[in-house]
Amino acid sequence: MLEVLQLGFGYGEVELFQNLSFTMHESEIRVILGPSGSGKTTLLHLLAGLLALQSGDVRWQGESIRGLSEEVLAQRRLLLTGLIFQHHYLQAELTALENILVPGYLADKVDPDWGLELLNRVGLLDRAHLLPKALSGGERQRIAVARALYNRPKLLLADEPTGSLDRRNAEKVWGLMLSLAQDLGTAVIVATHDEHLVQGLPELRLG
Numbered sequence: 623m624l625e626v627l628q629l630g631f632g633y634g635e636v637e638l639f640q641n642l643s644f645t646m647h648e649s650e651i652r653v654i655l656g657p658s659g660s661g662k663t664t665l666l667h668l669l670a671g672l673l674a675l676q677s678g679d680v681r682w683q684g685e686s687i688r689g690l691s692e693e694v695l696a697q698r699r700l701l702l703t704g705l706i707f708q709h710h711y712l713q714a715e716l717t718a719l720e721n722i723l724v725p726g727y728l729a730d731k732v733d734p735d736w737g738l739e740l741l742n743r744v745g746l747l748d749r750a751h752l753l754p755k756a757l758s759g760g761e762r763q764r765i766a767v768a769r770a771l772y773n774r775p776k777l778l779l780a781d782e783p784t785g786s787l788d789r790r791n792a793e794k795v796w797g798l799m800l801s802l803a804q805d806l807g808t809a810v811i812v813a814t815h816d817e818h819l820v821q822g823l824p825e826l827r828l829g
């Protein structure tokens with residue numbers, strides 16, 4: 623569902639990477655590794671269409687994102703991709719369940735039962751009506767995982783999703799994210815520093 627063709631990017635004189643090519647199919651997982659500043663976040667932003675391409679191309683389901691308007695890109699991104707960041711970015715005034723339903727409101731696909739099922743999958747059914755401030759860091763990130771997968775995206779892009787968690791919570795969030803994505807047939811690209819979590823997974827090294 624994703625093709626990356628000879629992708630290159632730099633800020634001014636500083637070249638971060640060039641000629642990156644790879645393809646992602648349904649349910650595939652790829653880990654982006656590299657030292658701080660090597661361009662992991664930049665690469666994820668390019669793949670998500672959040673940053674204008676320089677050289678090379680990114681194709682979503684066979685269609686180049688080069689030249690798509692912001693509006694079309696945003697609509698495609700909403701339906702095709704899920705995003706998770708190091709910080710959860712939950713809406714403080716919405717409950718756990720309401721936060722999970724946000725992508726559904728945006729895509730006009732609101733299904734509270736599916737939201738509850740996702741809550742159950744991340745082990746937080748009993749927290750459905752709590753606000754984020756009443757949740758632990760690991761619980762908030764589990765809500766962010768459920769929210770990112772609400773629209774059953776083809777591709778999940780996760781940037782240091784366990785970066786702010788202790789080892790036990792990091793392992794829990796990591797395991798839930800991968801198993802839920804696997805069940806939905808969602809391909810996952812995840813940037814991380816945590817070499818302990820990624821053992822045995824296909825990787826792409828920057829820097």
Ligand SMILES: Nc1ncnc2c1ncn2[C@@H]1O[C@H](COP(=O)(O)OP(=O)(O)OP(=O)(O)O)[C@@H](O)[C@H]1O
Pocket residue numbers: 633638656657658659660661662663664665
């Ligand atoms: N808007 C920008 N303008 C100029 N330089 C930038 C900009 N955004 C990022 N950079 C630089 O590009 C490099 C790569 O940044 P990026 O955030 O992609 O790296 P990273 O591998 O994700 O790092 P980390 O692991 O620390 O999160 C860094 O040196 C950063 O300072």
